[in-house]
Amino acid sequence: MNQRVVSSTVLPPIANKQPHRLSIHGDDRTDDYFWLRYRDEPNVIAYLEAENDYTKAVMAHTESLQTALYDEMLARIQETDLSVPYRKGDYYYYSRTETGKAYPIYCRKAGSLDAPETVLLDQNALAEGHDFFELGLFDISPNHQLLAYSVDTAGSERYTLFFLDLAMGQLYPETILETGYGFAWGNDNQTIFYTLMDEANRPFKLIRHRLSSAVSDDELVYSEADESYFLSVGKTRSDAYILLELGSKITSEVHYLDANQPEGKFQVIQPRASGIEYQVEHHSDSFYIVTNDEALNFKLMQTPVTAPAKDNWQLVIPHRDQVLLEGVSAFAKHLVVYERESGLPTIRVRQLASGEEHFIQFPDPTYSADEGSNPEFDTEILRFNYTSLVTPRSVFDYNLETQERELKKETPVLGGYDRTQYASDRLMATATDGTQVPISIVYKKGLEQNGAKPLLLTGYGSYGFSYPAAFSSTRLSLLERGVVVAIAHIRGGSEMGRQWYEDGKFLKKKNTFTDFIACSEHLIAQGWTSKEQLAVVGGSAGGLLMGAVINLRPDLFKAVVAHVPFVDVVTTILDDHLPLSVMEREEWGDPNDKTFYDYMKSYSPYDRVEARDYPNLLITAGLNDARVAYWEPAKWTAKLRSLKTDHNCLLLKTNMGAGHGGASGRYESLKEIAFEYAFLFDQWGLM
Known part of the structure; x- marks a missing residue:
């Protein structure tokens, strides 16, 4: 910072309060x-x-x-803009923005894109009078006549749930407070399932509600007593089943219900077993199961809907040491497999009838690709999103049969953005134990690696989250001024597979921090920057990284x-009354155990x-x-x-x-x- 004298009178006073004392494992701590x-x-x-x-x-x-x-930064944004419409049933759904308005407007057209527009929900109108506004849920009923939506006006992630009759433009009388993200419609268009939050901000109850009935009459379907588990609910793309999903950081359990019989009882697919995770996707008379059961990087299994327990699971894609299986999407004739290999995401397409497979190819050395809006089950078109450090977010429709792709939209960057003026690359730094740690980097072409350039390095390295190498139009304000931007794909994420995550948690958490330092030192040694010009940024667990x-x-x-x-870290996770504290013990360790306490306190x-x-x-x-x-x-x-x-x-x-x-x-x-x-x-x- 340029040296400036700021009057000490503006420094905030520290109140003279009695210190808080805590004794644990013989360690007397004063706060x-x-x-x-x-x-x-x-x-x-x-x-x-x-x-x-x-x-x-x-x-x-x-x-x-x-x-x-x-x-x-604002001048680079096309303020009046339109998302790529997606089809569900006889309607095309999309959102749009208008100049001067802070939030999207949700709309649809019936039958064709040339039909008149119907505005379903204007977030700007809902946000009026609130300093903060966030839309949580936006879910159309199976018959497309009703809308369930939820809002948060404090930033607390506790949502108020509303129901709107789209034909009449009128709200239903009931309003439901303190709800979470989870939601599902029964196929009768009258029964809905939602989640409630506990005092620690954990979704822990599944509730069944009938439209137009009193909330006080709602039925408790399930209550999760284990404070390390989150509860969520959703619906399969096939619209056949409602899934109740229960998960801690290391263990899963899924229950299912016929969506045509929403008053029925949920059935468990496989009871929880500590350390075993699984995800469920439905197709025809089968469930596809992605699981880590005896498969560190996960494998794909198939099981009959009528007998889904583990004893009946049949292998579809085996475990591989070098490939992380992240998830699958089932369509009428195809299975789309999302994987990660050598630190990069891949998309594999399997034709279910013949078993033939192919991969969707991507052009950049470092990039991000994920599934877009694909609500239709019986389709041969896969919508996916692609972006890189130099490529704005792009929406593609991909024909699963012909392998042809159509660019539906690339997010506009106003002001004459020319991607050929920028370069991205993938570097490798050597960690203290010899592990090779990937770095994604972007800069303006013509840069000299003379150690004189400012560089902004970011990272995360927790919860198995793989930091995406994605485009940012705001980042151009850095690049145009000669700043280099880099991402350290450190252990604690899943960039290089599940072991990459395991090697950055519990009693190996310090690998996350030393990896980041190794990336910093590598960038300095290679002339990308210097100590005097290196800045770093991280948020949440990435903020812990910064502090460490x-x-x-x-x-x-x-x-x-x-x-x-x-x-x-230690004080928060010791406090059972704080949000997330109990379940966080499966990420960082339990400080009630002296081994973990000493290790966590050391960083x-x-x-x-x-x-x-x-x-x-x-x-x-x-x-x-x-x-x-x-x-x-x-x-x-x-x-x-x-x-x-x-x-x-x-x-x-x-x-x-x-x-x-x-x-x-x-x-x-x-x-x-x-x-x-x-x-x-x-x-x-x-x-």
């Missing part, structure tokens, strides 16, 4: 900032607002840059952006803050965050401010009306990105 979790106390909100005031004061000299960045690496190597980074960082960013120099830091939080409570970044900031020995920038920015995902609406989201980029440009001296 001086535990009081920040009591949001109902006026001094807590005052403290967060003081931090926001301080951040605004420190960043005041960048306001014109923030405005310029916002304007140029700056404790290990604070000298390696010029600037760090940590969004909603999960940094108080927990909050516990490892010391009196030393740290990089320039921008830390964000959401007051209503249901996943990483606001007090984790707030406590971390306070402890850093108290102990750090440098004069570098330390900023906390709390969104007082949002949750884990930050601001809602496309315009407010762009403002947050502009703020982050302005912070980075200031550190790089690119003002």
Whole structure:
């Protein structure tokens, strides 16, 4: 950061509170900032607002840059735009946006794309009067006459469910509170299934409801007592079955119900067994089962609907050491298999009658591909999405028989974007144990690898999530200014298979952090950047990554952006009353076990803050965050401010009306990105 003197009077005061003491495994821990979790106390909100005031004061000299960045990012977006319509039954469904409106409008046309438009739901109208708005559920009934939708106006991920008669344009009288994402229509168009949240923000109950009946009369179908399990409900593409899915981080259980008999009783496919995961897809008289049972990278099985238990599972695709089977989609004549090999996603198509197979080919050295909207079962057209670091998100329709693909839409990038001016590549860094770690990288052509360029490196490395190498139009504001952007595909994700995930969790979690450091050092050694020009960014568990690496190597980074960082690992997972804490023990370990406690404490960013120099830091939080409570970044900031020995920038920015995902609406989201980029440009001296 350019050295600027900011009056100490704008520094937020640290309240003089009694420290919180905890003794576990003979370790007496003292937390001086535990009081920040009591949001109902006026001094807590005052403290967060003081931090926001301080951040605004420190960043005041960048306001014109923030405005310029916002304007140029907005100028690349086609504000009035249309999604690619998809067909379901006799209707074509799509969404569109309008200039000046923050949210999409959902529409449909009957019979053909030339038919008149019917507006189903205008999110902008629903969002009026709310600082935050998020649409959760949008689900049309089987007869296309009714719409179920849910909204969250706080960022808490607890939704209110509504039902709309599309012909009459009138809401049903019942409104259902505290619902989750899961939902399914019975084929009678009157019976619906929804999920309820517990106090820890865990969907734990499945409820059956009849339209126009009192919510108080709703029937409890299933209640999950194990706090490590989430409950969800959905419907098969065939529309034949409703699936009740129960899952912890390492174990699955699926129940099924004939959608034509929605008043019936769910039947279990295979009872849960610790460590065994499985997913279910329906086709004709069979279920396809993707499972890790004696198959680390998963395998595909087939079983009769009439006798679906494990004893009847027959092998379709065996386990392979070098290929991760991520999922399957069943269509009337084809099976589409989604896999990952050598760190890259692949799509394999199998003709069910003949068994013949082929792969869909992709052109870039690093890319992302996934399934698009495919609600129709009896079709030979697969819709998929493709993007790379230089290719905007593209929607393709692919003929499963002829292997012909049709580009339906490439997301427009206004202002004359020319992808030939940019290059992407895939590099390999060597970790401390010799493991080769992939790096995806993008830059403007003509760049000299002389160590003089600023570079922004990101990563995640948790929950088996494979970080996608995807295009971002906002990223052009970095690339056009000579910034290199890279993604570290570190252990803890699944880029290189399930073992890649297993080697970055529990008592191997530190591999995630040392892999990221190895990627950073590789980029410096190869002349892509230098310590003085390297900035890093991560969010949530990626924010934990940021906290861990700056404790290990604070000298390696010029600037760090940590969004909603999960940094108080031990205290949070010890607290059974907090959202997600119990189930998180299957990702990080149970700190009630001394072995895990000692290991987790040895890397927990909050516990490892010391009196030393740290990089320039921008830390964000959401007051209503249901996943990483606001007090984790707030406590971390306070402890850093108290102990750090440098004069570098330390900023906390709390969104007082949002949750884990930050601001809602496309315009407010762009403002947050502009703020982050302005912070980075200031550190790089690119003002």
